[in-house]
Amino acid sequence: MPLVRTEGLTKAFGALTAVNAVTLEVQEGALHSVIGPNGAGKTTFFNLLTGQLAPTAGRIVFDGRDIAGTPPHKIAHLGIARSFQRTSIFPTLSIADNVWLAAFARHDSWRGLAWRRADRYPELLERAQAALGEVGLADKAGQPAREISHGEQRQLELAIALAAAPRLLLLDEPAAGLSPDETQKMVGLVRKLKGRYTIVLIEHKIGVVMSMSDRISVMHFGSVIAEGTPAEIQRDAEVRRAYLGGIAPP
Amino acid sequence: MMSKAWLTVLAAVVLLPVFVRHAIATEIWIFAIFGLGLNLLLGYTGLLSFGQATFFGSAGYVAGYLLKHSAVNVLLVLAIGVVVGAVTAAAVGYLCVQRAGLYFIMLTFALNQMFYFTAYQWTTVTGGEDGMPGIPRPNVLGVDIHPPLAYYALVAALFLLSLWVMKRLVESPLGKILQAIRENEPRAEALGYDVARLKLAAFVIGGAFSGLAGVLYAMLFGIVPLESIGFVFSGNVVFATLIGGSGSLYGPVIGSFVFIWLSESVSAMWARWPLLLGVAFVIVVLFFRGGVVEAWGRFWAWRAARRPATVQTDAPR
Numbered sequence: 351m352p353l354v355r356t357e358g359l360t361k362a363f364g365a366l367t368a369v370n371a372v373t374l375e376v377q378e379g380a381l382h383s384v385i386g387p388n389g390a391g392k393t394t395f396f397n398l399l400t401g402q403l404a405p406t407a408g409r410i411v412f413d414g415r416d417i418a419g420t421p422p423h424k425i426a427h428l429g430i431a432r433s434f435q436r437t438s439i440f441p442t443l444s445i446a447d448n449v450w451l452a453a454f455a456r457h458d459s460w461r462g463l464a465w466r467r468a469d470r471y472p473e474l475l476e477r478a479q480a481a482l483g484e485v486g487l488a489d490k491a492g493q494p495a496r497e498i499s500h501g502e503q504r505q506l507e508l509a510i511a512l513a514a515a516p517r518l519l520l521l522d523e524p525a526a527g528l529s530p531d532e533t534q535k536m537v538g539l540v541r542k543l544k545g546r547y548t549i550v551l552i553e554h555k556i557g558v559v560m561s562m563s564d565r566i567s568v569m570h571f572g573s574v575i576a577e578g579t580p581a582e583i584q585r586d587a588e589v590r591r592a593y594l595g596g597i598a599p600p
Numbered sequence: 601m602m603s604k605a606w607l608t609v610l611a612a613v614v615l616l617p618v619f620v621r622h623a624i625a626t627e628i629w630i631f632a633i634f635g636l637g638l639n640l641l642l643g644y645t646g647l648l649s650f651g652q653a654t655f656f657g658s659a660g661y662v663a664g665y666l667l668k669h670s671a672v673n674v675l676l677v678l679a680i681g682v683v684v685g686a687v688t689a690a691a692v693g694y695l696c697v698q699r700a701g702l703y704f705i706m707l708t709f710a711l712n713q714m715f716y717f718t719a720y721q722w723t724t725v726t727g728g729e730d731g732m733p734g735i736p737r738p739n740v741l742g743v744d745i746h747p748p749l750a751y752y753a754l755v756a757a758l759f760l761l762s763l764w765v766m767k768r769l770v771e772s773p774l775g776k777i778l779q780a781i782r783e784n785e786p787r788a789e790a791l792g793y794d795v796a797r798l799k800l801a802a803f804v805i806g807g808a809f810s811g812l813a814g815v816l817y818a819m820l821f822g823i824v825p826l827e828s829i830g831f832v833f834s835g836n837v838v839f840a841t842l843i844g845g846s847g848s849l850y851g852p853v854i855g856s857f858v859f860i861w862l863s864e865s866v867s868a869m870w871a872r873w874p875l876l877l878g879v880a881f882v883i884v885v886l887f888f889r890g891g892v893v894e895a896w897g898r899f900w901a902w903r904a905a906r907r908p909a910t911v912q913t914d915a916p917r
Binding site: 421427440441451466 | 769772783792793
């Protein structure tokens with residue numbers, strides 16, 4: 351059963367149709383990648399899923415209900431979490447607080463919101479600590495987020511998404527701007543998440559995508575031009591012309 | 601277990617009336633309550649409100665009217681002042697949080713002007729330019745608060761209460777969420793926080809503190825002057841908070857002390873004292889963005905860095 355399905359999802363900015371009638375299904379538990387050249391509409395597609403943008407047309411069915419046009423803060427409560435392509439963290443707050451905020455947002459009740467001390471929520475501290483442990487930042491919890499390296503900030507970005515206990519995890523180029531070593535580490539992290547979360551991954555590094563995706567959708571000028579397993583995508587002639595630039599099938 | 605900061609504040613509360621005229625000492629803590637409310641917006645949420653006098657003045661007028669024309673219990677009047685501050689802040693804030701940045705600031709300012717001119721025109725109630733004089737100071741629970749020191753004690757107690765409440769607030773989840781909004785609004789929204797509503801909550805809480813301060817101010821001087829709802833007053837509290845340091849809970853308290861003490865003591869000697877304040881402000885903005893709190897921290901860091909050097913030069917002797 352698909353966890354999320356879009357039907358004819360379209361977003362136009364004036365004359366530019368950034369996302370054009372995208373129909374796509376993501377199966378529960380799958381790692382589904384979205385690839386395509388810069389400007390293909392991948393991030394806009396994410397922004398539609400998370401409510402940052404309202405679609406011009408089409409439906410987004412998440413777990414059986416249409417969520418198109420729902421504001422972002424409500425989408426988050428349904429269990430859709432994302433990481434951002436350009437690192438989006440709380441720079442002066444501690445790393446622990448960064449993830450704690452994600453955990454608290456999804457807490458079943460906001461009891462004590464304005465009165466209880468923030469450190470008196472043991473189950474949230476635990477969840478935050480677990481998310482940091484998952485990405486390997488547990489020992490830096492007390493540091494302000496702006497003081498760690500870019501690579502570590504990318505890991506924090508992922509930890510914030512995980513601390514929200516998502517049912518659907520949207521990862522927007524988690525390895526953006528990372529060195530080869532750091533990329534390896536990030537790929538390892540995402541691989542560890544595969545199977546435990548339903549993941550939609552935007553990524554440019556083709557090798558990474560081919561090696562770990564269950565399914566791949568290829569976007570070009572706002573439309574999905576192909577969809578299939580990694581092997582099928584690699585054989586697809588149109589994809590090779592549009593994007594892969596003539597990479598020979600293995 | 602009481603922290604060093606609390607002991608310092610307690611000592612200041614006890615010692616201040618020994619060194620400073622009681623009315624000035626009282627005004628310092630009133631202004632500190634006002635500053636605490638603003639700083640939840642300015643320092644924690646990152647919202648610069650140039651209209652805090654709206655809530656301060658509105659509460660002052662309502663409380664003044666009640667005190668003059670009815671025999672309402674003073675504690676009830678204080679509570680009503682808090683509610684008036686919160687309700688006006690809810691109305692004003694609802695409009696302001698729809699916009700961000702400069703537009704937000706201009707809206708707080710414009711609405712402040714609207715309240716100001718309403719008070720200016722509505723002379724039958726507010727007294728217009730002459731203010732609303734003759735506000736009594738009835739007994740509190742049978743205690744006469746006419747003696748300046750007695751009133752000082754009441755205000756100081758309410759200040760300590762306000763400081764404690766604000767400390768709880770900023771250490772609560774809400775305090776953390778507001779800081780998250782200050783740091784990165786889109787991310788906070790993506791995490792599931794309704795940013796507009798939470799900003800409004802900060803606004804209402806800030807308004808409640810302003811309201812309390814407004815009532816105490818009216819009772820201190822026995823008059824609600826028209827200026828208490830004017831934009832200069834709104835500016836003063838921003839000014840004081842920035843001088844003290846908007847990045848910390850205690851910043852506005854220190855700022856209030858510096859601002860009121862300077863304005864009351866230096867203005868008696870030198871009519872152009874705002875010039876001095878201007879210079880202080882420029883220094884803060886250029887060199888100590890964190891205000892007195894940051895300057896203090898840097899001073900001690902500098903002292904600590906020097907100390908090992910002194911020890912070394914002493915050693916050969």
